[in-house]
Every structure is written in structure tokens, then in C-alpha cells.
Amino acid sequence: MFEIKICCIGAGYVGGPTCNVIAHMCPEIRVTVVDVNESRINAWNSPTLPIYEPGLKEVVESCRGKNLFFSTNIDDAIKQADLVFISVNTPTTKTYGMGKGRAADLKYIEACARRIVQNSHGYKIVTEKSTVPVRAAESIRRIFDANTKPNLNLQVLSNPEFLAEGTAIKDLKNPDRVLIGGDETPEGQRAVQALCAVYEHWVPREKILTTNTWSSELSKLAVNAFLAQRISSINSISALCEATGADVEEVATAIGMDQRIGNKFLKASVGFGGSCFQKDVLNLVYLCEALNLPEVARYWQQVIDMNDYQRRRFASRIIDSLFNTVTDKKIAILGFAFKKDSGDTRESSSIYISKYLMDEGAHLHIYDPKVPREQIVVDLSHPGVSQDDQVSWLMTISKDPYKACDGAHAVVSCTEWDMFKELDYECIHKKMLKPAFIFDGRRVLDGLHNELQTIGFQIETIGKKVSSKRIPYAPSGEIPKFSLQDPPNKKPRV
Numbered sequence: 001m002f003e004i005k006i007c008c009i010g011a012g013y014v015g016g017p018t019c020n021v022i023a024h025m026c027p028e029i030r031v032t033v034v035d036v037n038e039s040r041i042n043a044w045n046s047p048t049l050p051i052y053e054p055g056l057k058e059v060v061e062s063c064r065g066k067n068l069f070f071s072t073n074i075d076d077a078i079k080q081a082d083l084v085f086i087s088v089n090t091p092t093t094k095t096y097g098m099g100k101g102r103a104a105d106l107k108y109i110e111a112c113a114r115r116i117v118q119n120s121h122g123y124k125i126v127t128e129k130s131t132v133p134v135r136a137a138e139s140i141r142r143i144f145d146a147n148t149k150p151n152l153n154l155q156v157l158s159n160p161e162f163l164a165e166g167t168a169i170k171d172l173k174n175p176d177r178v179l180i181g182g183d184e185t186p187e188g189q190r191a192v193q194a195l196c197a198v199y200e201h202w203v204p205r206e207k208i209l210t211t212n213t214w215s216s217e218l219s220k221l222a223v224n225a226f227l228a229q230r231i232s233s234i235n236s237i238s239a240l241c242e243a244t245g246a247d248v249e250e251v252a253t254a255i256g257m258d259q260r261i262g263n264k265f266l267k268a269s270v271g272f273g274g275s276c277f278q279k280d281v282l283n284l285v286y287l288c289e290a291l292n293l294p295e296v297a298r299y300w301q302q303v304i305d306m307n308d309y310q311r312r313r314f315a316s317r318i319i320d321s322l323f324n325t326v327t328d329k330k331i332a333i334l335g336f337a338f339k340k341d342s343g344d345t346r347e348s349s350s351i352y353i354s355k356y357l358m359d360e361g362a363h364l365h366i367y368d369p370k371v372p373r374e375q376i377v378v379d380l381s382h383p384g385v386s387q388d389d390q391v392s393w394l395m396t397i398s399k400d401p402y403k404a405c406d407g408a409h410a411v412v413s414c415t416e417w418d419m420f421k422e423l424d425y426e427c428i429h430k431k432m433l434k435p436a437f438i439f440d441g442r443r444v445l446d447g448l449h450n451e452l453q454t455i456g457f458q459i460e461t462i463g464k465k466v467s468s469k470r471i472p473y474a475p476s477g478e479i480p481k482f483s484l485q486d487p488p489n490k491k492p493r494v
Contacts (some may be wrong), residue, residue, distance in 0.1 A: 181216025246426020248463025
């Protein structure tokens with residue numbers, strides 16, 4: 001009935017959308033997405049999907065139960081598959097041992113490889129989709145070779161994903177390119193062509209680029225490193241703009257009109273986040289150090305250092321503007337996802353801004369339209385972010401942006417959700433302590449600054465000179481009486 005059968009191990013942000021689109025575009029191919037996380041699989045089989053992505057629900061509902069299936073039966077799916085995608089999590093960096101803080105943790109990749117070889121017979125193509133460091137395919141192949149069986153032929157390919165969260169479905173349906181890397185042997189090229197044939201159902205052949213395995217793996221790291229570098233570059237210019245009186249948006253427009261540079265990824269902000277940029281740059285740094293290229297390693301490390309600096313600088317600006325203290329002050333955080341149109345919080349700048357403010361004793365009231373409250377609690381309760389019961393008595397999660405802003409000293413926009421442009425800021429201003437501040441960390445309110453200032457807000461935004469005039473501190477309402485010495489609540493107020 002089906003031309004071929006695909007098994008995707010890993011039902012997260014890469015495996016889920018990628019294989020859903022393959023099933024949607026290739027009704028003659030059976031696609032089974034498997035995961036050890038039963039609750040995640042149950043969510044994929046329910047009306048409420050485990051991740052938010054514009055257009056994803058419609059794609060899933062069009063083919064689920066027809067040629068798209070979600071299961072926890074990993075072994076059977078591997079046995080029946082002609083092609084296996086490895087799309088498991090590769091944590092941001094190792095948190096222990098050699099390479100701590102920079103190298104990718106490949107324990108899940110290794111576990112997948114062992115499980116695949118254990119449940120495979122005959123010919124099968126195994127494709128790494130997870131973001132992995134260079135030569136991960138070689139590690140997979142070594143595991144296969146060390147556990148070989150009669151009549152077993154496993155070919156390993158690299159097929160990195162270049163989708164961007166928030167536009168993943170559009171990116172997958174109309175990609176800039178599809179990159180496939182494989183061995184330069186006849187068998188390796190046969191496998192490459194077999195995977196090309198899958199994508200050719202909807203991707204023009206000229207957009208499918210084939211390389212050797214190592215080029216494919218390094219290309220993924222290099223692409224994300226270059227994108228992260230552009231963001232850090234414009235963020236460095238934003239600091240200069242704030243010191244001189246230039247406007248980084250105007251500077252970015254001038255830069256972007258140069259055809260040699262282009263205008264993509266020149267939006268100054270509180271810093272990049274997401275699952276890939278930091279992880280891939282740090283992997284590149286570690287690779288350069290391992291290959292005795294210290295100058296190259298230091299170059300790319302600066303991309304991360306600038307990102308960290310931008311976050312600290314923004315938090316310091318909030319504290320400085322609020323009369324050098326945020327202790328016991330209510331601050332509304334609008335947006336917790338790392339970017340709009342996504343519920344993903346991995347490496348979100350909101351986490352770091354929240355940490356710096358909580359360290360100063362601020363009471364945060366957080367609102368995000370798509371991030372589950374449980375995820376916010378988990379992110380801010382991480383040992384590297386908060387201490388002891390800090391979160392339980394310094395953080396409140398709001399279901400409504402107006403409630404988050406009610407009685408606040410400041411509003412901080414950390415995610416560029418379009419809905420934040422439509423809020424009734426006159427109503428918000430009336431219920432805030434005065435002077436009322438807005439810190440626009442994503443330049444999402446750029447077109448409203450004059451209107452907001454007319455209402456009475458003090459606007460502080462990335463890439464614009466800090467005002468030398470500060471309104472004297474004269475709150476219109478009583479500051480909540482809450483001391484850092486008070487006994488903490490044991491439960492987060494969610």
C-alpha cells in the first residue's frame with residue numbers, strides 16, 4: 001500500500017513538524033513518529049498538540065491516522081521502517097566532565113544507534129536529523145559496525161534541519177534548500193538518492209544539495225553560527241547607539257540596504273535564544289579547541305559573550321532606571337518564549353532577564369500567550385537560575401497581561417508577540433505605580449512610542465540613547481510591603 005515506511009525517533013520540535021510535513025506532502029509514504037515520552041505521544045494523538053507552531057495542527061489533522069502515526073512502540077517502528085530519522089534531543093551542552101559547557105551531550109544519539117542496530121535486519125537508511133557536532137555520523141557508524149549481523153546493511157546519512165520556529169511549517173513546505181550528506185561510496189550515494197526521492201515529492205531538485213557527511217554536519221553548525229553572529233553584531237552596535245544618541249533601527253536599515261550584507265537578522269534585541277544558536281556556536285568553539293585552533297575558538301566565543309553581555313546590560317538598565325533598586329518592586333514580564341509564534345523557552349532571554357531581576361529581589365508577574373505555566377516554573381526553578389525557594393515567593397504567573405501589569409512599577413517586553421501592540425496602554429498606565437516605565441526589549445512597540453509617552457510612560461528601548469532626564473520618584477500608590485526576610489511560600493503562585 002505504501003511506497004516506503006519512515007520511522008522518526010523523537011517527537012519534539014524537529015522530528016514532530018518535519019515528519020508531519022513529510023506525511024502531508026507524501027500520502028504514499030507511511031510515517032511513524034515514536035518517542036519514549038508517553039505523555040508527549042498522547043498529546044500528538046489528541047486535539048491539543050505538545051508544541052505550538054502556526055499551521056501545524058492543520059497539517060497533523062489532515063493525515064493523522066491515514067499515513068501519519070504516533071507511537072511509543074519504538075522497536076516495532078524501527079523493524080518495519082525502510083528509513084529511520086534520528087531526531088532526539090541533543091542537550092545544549094554537556095553539564096559534566098570533559099567539554100563541560102561547550103560540547104554537545106550525545107548520549108541520546110548513542111542510545112538510538114544501539115537500539116536501531118538491535119532491531120534492524122537487511123537494508124536500512126539511518127539519517128541524523130538532530131543538531132549534532134561534526135563527525136557524529138562517524139560515531140553512529142562505528143556503533144553499527146561493532147554490532148554487525150549477517151545480511152545487515154545500515155547506511156548513515158546527515159540531513160540537518162534548517163527550519164525556524166514560528167515559521168517551521170512554511171520553511172518545511174518551501175525550504176531554501178535541503179541538505180543531504182552521505183558517504184562517497186556507491187552504497188552511500190544510493191542512500192543519498194533514496195532520501196532525495198522523498199523530498200522530490202515537493203521540493204525542486206535544484207534546491208536539494210548533496211555533499212559528503214562531514215560537510216553536511218559542519219554546514220548546520222556554520223549556518224547557525226553565522227546567524228547568531230549577525231545578531232550579536234547588531235546588538236553590539238545597539239550599545240554604541242545608546243551611548244551616542246544614534247538609533248539602532250536606523251543604523252540597521254542603512255546596513256541592510258547594502259546588497260553585500262542584506263537586511264536579515266539585523267534586529268537588535270535582548271539577545272538570541274532557542275535550542276540551536278547557543279548550542280551550535282558552543283559546539284563550534286569546542287570543535288576548534290579540540291582541533292588546536294584557539295584563535296578561531298576565541299572568535300566564535302565572542303558571539304556568545306556578546307549575547308550574555310546584552311542580557312546583563314538590559315537588566316542593568318531596568319535596575320538603573322528604577323532608581324537603582326528593584327527590591328520588592330512588581331515588574332511585569334510580557335513574553336517568555338524565545339520568539340513570537342512559538343511556545344519554546346529553551347535558552348530564552350526572558351529566563352536570564354528574570355534571573356537577574358530576581359537576584360535583586362524583584363517580584364515578577366509573567367505573562368505569555370503560549371508558554372504553559374508549568375514550563376515557566378521549571379525554567380526559573382533550574383539550579384543555575386534561582387536559589388532555594390526564590391521562585392515560589394518572587395514569581396507569579398498571570399493568565400492575563402492586564403493583571404500582570406496591575407500595580408507594577410515597570411513593564412518589560414521580552415518576546416515580540418504581535419498582541420502586545422494591541423494592548424490598551426492607557427488602561428495599563430492608570431493602574432501602574434508612577435512613574436510608569438516600559439522597557440521594550442524587542443522593539444515591538446516602536447510605532448507606539450510617541451503615543452505611550454503622551455499617555456505618561458517612560459520608554460526605555462534597546463538601541464536608543466538613555467534619557468538623561470529622570471522623573472523624580474513619586475509613586476501614586478502604596479508599595480507592597482514584602483521583605484526578602486519574609487518566610488517564602490512553598491508553592492509557586494501559578
